[in-house]
Amino acid sequence: MAIFLSTDRLVLREFTPDDAGLLVELDGDPDVMRYLTGGRPTPPEVVRERTLPRILAHYRRPPGLGWWAALSRASGEFLGWFEFRPTRDGDAREVELGYRLRRAAWGGGLATEGCRALIDKGFTELGVERVTANTMTVNTPSRRVMEKAGLRYVRTYVGDWPEMIDGAEHGEVEYALTRQQWLRPDGDDVRREPRPA
Template structure:
């Protein structure tokens, strides 16, 4: 894993958070707007988020990306980072450690969103493992958690491979529910004490 540095390839010059064998996670920059629009326009990528509806390009450019950029200063060490292929420099998606809305600085929510071309290669687990290590060793967080739809089996497998354990199933009220919401949402978590006691802490 790399310390903060400078990236090469896609988004050259952006600050790098960390690197894994195949991934480079770096800060988003304004020039990433097109890549984010493309990511959120794939109905399969958005299946368990919006039922497959794309995020409008104007929303990505005027709301989503500016919010991501502001977040780096608002919550130092946390946020969403562009995932870039270390070998070829292509944009693959993003990974996140999002600050909780209640302001609890001891925990963060793990998330990711990857292009379809990056699926099935273990990249989601690879990036998530690196962020969990960063959360506990660099940031000193107490807890990392993640949520997804109960029917999203692929994301649940990633959470389990990353070391998170199932906590609960809960139901939310949606104005415009998508298929599968009737089965609820699931929450997974990993505590630093558990991580330190396990293989990932050694």
């Protein structure tokens, strides 16, 4: 198991081919999928034949970028995943930040903790210059996580989605944080001390 980073409560590690069942369970929860598919589960064969192979393929690209299985540091229990991957293939200067956690992991600050750790690592070790994140405008909990992690609202936009889900008529929001904003020494400074591994 290749560990990417640890925080006070999380361990982020590479996915393995044996993790298909964990992803099937995660994507099978209608509440987890509410703002992604309107609550429809991802079929298990899609997870096994498309989702997991795509995740595993990213580990062959720039080091430190891709999707990371999130485990409880205390118990080793699978909590979900975090995404930290280039928006343009092979270019680590701009990365997309994302997360998908089991309901049992909601509401305790774990999403914010994982996002902050990834942002810190990206800016201090991986050559990242800009972090971006997107969600549905109506996904207030996810927007709060982005803001607590230091990202700033950029814009609201309407995507061309093949299938509309409840709330999509309000569009999507983009949040972002540049390395320069993260480093700013004034009152807007969002830099945090690196967390111990």
